[in-house]
Amino acid sequence: MLTTKSKICFFGESNVGKSTLLSLLQGRNVKTERKPTIGLEIENSYLNGQKSVIWDLGGQEHFKMMWQDFMKGAGLSVLVTDSTEENVQKTKEIYEKFSRVIRSKVIAIANKQDLPGAMSAEDIQKRLGIKTYGMSAIRSELRERMKEILEYELYSD
Numbered sequence: 001m002l003t004t005k006s007k008i009c010f011f012g013e014s015n016v017g018k019s020t021l022l023s024l025l026q027g028r029n030v031k032t033e034r035k036p037t038i039g040l041e042i043e044n045s046y047l048n049g050q051k052s053v054i055w056d057l058g059g060q061e062h063f064k065m066m067w068q069d070f071m072k073g074a075g076l077s078v079l080v081t082d083s084t085e086e087n088v089q090k091t092k093e094i095y096e097k098f099s100r101v102i103r104s105k106v107i108a109i110a111n112k113q114d115l116p117g118a119m120s121a122e123d124i125q126k127r128l129g130i131k132t133y134g135m136s137a138i139r140s141e142l143r144e145r146m147k148e149i150l151e152y153e154l155y156s157d
Helices: 018-026 061-070 085-098 121-128 140-155
Strands: 007-011 040-047 050-057 076-081 105-110 132-134
Touching: 007 018, 007 061, 018 040, 018 050, 018 076, 018 140, 040 061, 040 140, 050 061, 061 085, 076 085, 076 121, 076 140, 085 105, 085 121, 105 121, 105 140, 121 132
Parallel strands: 007 050, 007 076, 076 105, 105 132
Antiparallel strands: 040 050
């Protein structure tokens, strides 16, 4: 039986790389074409040798109303941003809107750090007010780092 600590939710605006981060974590080849998540995707993964379930929540506007229900029972919620000024502002608005209904620990992933003009994870953390890790989901060599971030944040208080 899964404990609440075993559920992780990735959420954020559309096209920030939530599904690509999940592919990176799972060791799959990352596709370069954009394919929006319809509703949500749920996958099993192993973190710290324990089975975890990762929920990748669709970021389109018409799915956001369901996030509150999808996040119930999560041990960790991962807010994903694409490291641009515009998206970080939208991400901050999402966090402000949902922070009172999220019952889990929340961290942010500042994705697309490889792009020119990307804000640093430190600047994004200051803007959002939550622990933020820099990442580039298209770089397969960062798979272990992504796994370590989730393991650390999921199993530490």
